[in-house]
C-alpha cells in the first residue's frame with residue numbers, strides 16, 4: 001500500500017511569500033505544496049497537505065494522521081507548527097497520544113532568532129528536527145522519510 005506523508009502547517013504560514021520574505025522567502029504555501037507533491041510523487045508516496053491558523057484543528061488533523069498510522073498507512077507527519085511550536089502542550093500531547101512518527105520542521109533557523117523561539121514543545125516527541133533550509137526543508141524532509 002502507498003503510504004501517506006501528512007504535511008501540516010500552523011498559523012500564519014498561509015502568508016508565505018508575503019510574510020517577512022527576508023526570513024521566510026518568496027515562495028507561497030501553494031508553491032511549497034507543489035514541491036511536496038512532486039517529491040512524494042518521485043518516491044511513490046501519497047500526500048496530505050494542509051494549513052490552519054487554529055490549534056484545535058491541528059490537533060484534530062494529528063488525530064487523523066494517528067488513525068492512518070494505526071492502520072499502517074502513514075509514512076510520517078511533517079509538522080511546521082509555527083508559533084504553536086513554542087506554546088502548545090496540546091500539539092505535543094496529540095503527537096504523543098497518537099504515536100505518529102514526527103518530523104518537526106521550520107523554514108527559518110529558529111535558534112538564530114529571538115530567545116522565545118529556541119524552545120520547542122514538540123522536539124522531545126520528534127524523530128527528526130529540521131530548520132533553516134528555507135522552504136526547501138519540506139522536500140528534504142520528504143526525501144529523508146522515503147528512506148526510513
Ligand SMILES: O=C1C[C@@](O)(C(=O)O)C[C@@H](O)[C@@H]1O
Pocket residue numbers: 011012013080081082083084085105106107108109110117
Ligand atoms: O511562524 C513561525 C514559522 C517557523 O515555524 C518557521 O517555519 O521558521 C518559526 C516559528 O518561530 C514562527 O512562529
